[in-house]
Amino acid sequence: MPAPLQWLFKAFDVFVVIGMAIISLLIFTNVVLRYGFSSGIPFAVEVSRVVLVWVIFMGSVVALAKGAHLGVDSLVVRLPRKARIACFLVSYGLMLWCCWLLAKGSWSLTLIEWGNVQALSGIPVGAIYAAGLAAAILMALVLLVDLWRSLRGILPAPWSGVEHVEPLPVVSPALNSEKAP
Incomplete structure (x- = not known):
């Protein structure tokens, strides 16, 4: 991950x-209140939905920055430099x-839906689409930093030709001694 962005x-x-x-607290409390006391938190589902969308998009930005997205590099590592x-x-x-397309579409939908509010919580519907806009901008920033670093000769792991090898599982010595005859 680029050093200047680590704090972010x-x-x-x-x-x-x-x-x-x-999300866990709202949903758990709502379930207990509904089944135990025949009441509930009216806005819990709407707030949970908005928070979940933001968590997913921000988590995907972090995954991109850490190189944790699913990728198949078996062909790339075998190619010449x-x-x-x-x-x-x-x-x-x-x-x-793709970041540009996501940002453009999210920006349009954020503007269109910002005036509409969710019925119970009053949160603008556009706040859900704003998560896509924020994620697109931040992902593009991560990609541009990686491109800048590549111009300086620092390629990310699969592109540098280093094949990722999973470490061997560690077996505790106590388990090895139990199997001995």
Whole structure:
């Protein structure tokens, strides 16, 4: 992950944890109130939905920055260096284009839906689409930083030709001694 952005992604990690805690607390409390006391928190579902959308989008930004997205690099690591760099540039160009499309669409929907509010919570419906806009901008920032670093000779792991190998499982010595005859 780029060093200048580490503090930002730490904040996103905290946001994701707090968001999941809010969702869990709201839903759990609502279930207990509905089944135990025949009442509930009227806005719990709407707030949980908005927080969940933001958590998902911010989590995907963090996953992109950490290189944790699902990827198949078995072909890329076998390519010669120039072909890897070409694939890297094409791949990042396509991802930046997707970020542009996501930002453009999210911005349009945010503007259209900002005047509409959710019935119980009063949260603008556009707040849901604003999560896509924020994620697109931040993902593009991460991609541009990676491209800048690649111009300085620092390619991300699969593109640099280093094949990722899973570490061998660690077996505790106590388990090994139990199997001995």
